[in-house]
Amino acid sequence: MTTRLRAVVHGRVQGVGFRDATARVAERAGVAGQVANLPDGTVEVELEGDEGAVGSVVEYLHHGPPAAAVSSVRVTDLEPRGDTVFRIR
Template sequence: MIRRRLRVHGFVQGVGYRYSCQAEAQRLGLAGWAENRPDGTVEVVVEGGEEDVAALVDWARRGPRHAEVSQVDVAAEEPAGLSGFETR
């Protein structure tokens, strides 16, 4: 089990990014949350198996169809035992 905190930059608010991220995380069996930040980024915290988390990080670099992702900052953190994935 690993945990990553992502900060997604670009045109990522108002395009369904958080909801698409939630659907992808649920498809991969991951836990965590996605939240719009006041600076226009989306913050994502995700926990799960290493390969599945890596798959979500790869997805985050593309995002949904209407998003324009310019950068994704990824930080490793200690898992907290989250369950489910929510959109905040």
């Protein structure tokens, strides 16, 4: 079943390779979507794909790359759009 969600990751998540690492994890899992730094210091991630694969990427977001310090991840469901690639914005 295809699912899509938006996750906003809080903590020390900018300037630590979070976007690049998330893109690699998502691509390996076969998940489409995008990742972007937001002006408030958080990272926004949209993920679309198989429910299990999306769930595995969300698990990764809770810790991120070694230099990150994630304090929380807020997840909301979205309607699937049919994305087929993962982009870094």
